[in-house]
Amino acid sequence: MSVKDILGDRYDKIVDLAKRRGFFWPSYEIYGGVAGFYDLGPLGVMLKINVVNLWREYFVLKHQDLVAEIETPIIAPEVVLRASGHINHFTDPIIECLNCGRKYRADHLIEENIGLKVEGYGVEDLNKIVREKELKCPQCGGKLSDVRTFNLLFKTTIGPYSSDVGYLRPEAAQGMFSAFKRVFISMRERLPLGIAQIGRVARNEISPRQGMVRLREFTIMEVEFFHDPEGDDPPWDRFSGKLRLLPAELRQRGEEKPIEVDVVEAVREGLIKNKWLGYWMCVARDFIRELGVEYSDMHYEEKMPYERAHYSAQTFDQLVRVSRWGWVEVSGHAYRTDYDLRRHMEISGEDMKVFKPFKEPRVVEVEKVVVDKAVLGRALGSSLASFLEVLRNMDVEEVKKALATSEENIVISGFRVPRAAVKIVKEVEKLSGTKIIPHVAEPSFGAERLVLIVLDKAYSEEENRVVLKIPKKIAPVKAAVFPLLEREELVRVAKEIYSDLVSLRLTVLYDESGSIGRRYARADEIGIPYAVTVDFQTLSDDTVTIRDRDTKQQIRVSIKDLRKKLLELLDLELGAV
């Protein structure tokens, strides 16, 4: 059996378990299912909530001085995605071989075969090039079809009139860019500012496979981190250290092994082009580690320029090794520069620049236009007001140009005025800052993928039984309560303990059916970290046993200490579940 078969077998078992115990399964199964859609079951929902909350802990709560979370709609009007570039760039030009049926990205085909950069070309242009250069199928040499477009956006209509086109968002980011000014103001106008969002997105993938790994609709967890690239350093004391990464340059040379670099050095040397990008990669590293992924099973891969999204100046994918699929992308880290805000400023006309104060106010000499209104009034009469308006909006350099003549009268923007009435004077001005368009570093995660990864890493078999070693912090059910036997006196105490633990806001499972061994096994299979058992000794001394899922060791505690002990074992504070 090859390694792949063993891994595949393991994946099959996980999928099987997920369906059987209620983590996830294909959606709309009774109608045959639809590729790219998955339901989360009862345990899946609980696990996902914990994964999402852990993400929130790392990316929002640990950074509440820097990051604020918002929520925006999943439907966006066309103009928003036009501004973001998704209408144009999310549409792939596809070309097909009429002989063998293979499909290619038309732009990639052209670039690879004749080295012509055709990014952003329309369908007609691409078609023209294909015909002029007589391109053939690179596989079989067959004739190629016309170029068609393939849009990965889900389209819908807003309101009763079909002319109002809307799209399901392919990322949460655009809602955050659109709302940037509002959030910036409500967060008291300070940079850096991260805006976080957890929400659903949809991408109409051409052929989704890989189960939960590639979905057409999923939950995205993103931070758009707005900052001044020349601003202060990230708080390296919170997150920093080593990153395993595979730079594009090494990939180009066919290298597959990541190198280990110190993030601060990598930023200084320009390997990571933006310091906040590097910072959030460190946060992501530790977050993923908490899901049960060893550092050696995770690294970053820099995307090649042609692999990057249209908005990105540099992208790293965080990869985690999983059964069956090998290295899977769990997060993308893109340096989006000021691309998005700039585009939204252009299209919406809204000024989203941010005032950047200088450390010290600067004294600068500026040139100003000074006019003699008395003279001008006599020359222009009633058009004086409109002339002054034009002048106000005019660049000093242009006025200078107009003055660079020896004529008596000069012409400025169609107004003929006496030369002597317009002067340029130099003045000393104090400037306390300037306006900049913030740059953005974006870490972005898919939640459902992470659920799968947690199960993949947690799955283990012990003597023919399954133990899900889910990290206790994210385990969907925290404790199980059993009577040793189904005797009324034991059942009564066990049920009391169950209610008591529920009142702590713990997720708890009560089970009295079958033998005690079977119940431990059932609990292990869904990853319950601790099992409390009421036995006959309980009746005489008010103690119960707590059994550890991973070590199978039991400790005996008195019922009155049980709450405290369990919370301690689970690393939880009272009320902070």
Added chain:
RNA sequence: GCGGCGGUAGUCUAGCCUGGUUUAGGACGCCGGCCUCCCAAGCCGGAGAUCCCGGGUUCGAAUCCCGGCCGCCGCACCA
């Protein structure tokens, strides 16, 4: 989207080639009862199947044929 393989209770599967012998069999799981003093013990009973969907061939289709859907693998695609 192309090619190959597959789709039978919650899960895994037998049966399919060679149509009727099957009220579609089994294992595990689930539910109820009995039993059981700590790791899937045992006994009894029970529920649970659009045999993926649609059409065709046939006296008769889980079984043969065609189309579709879904899944896996390879190719292509995957900001």
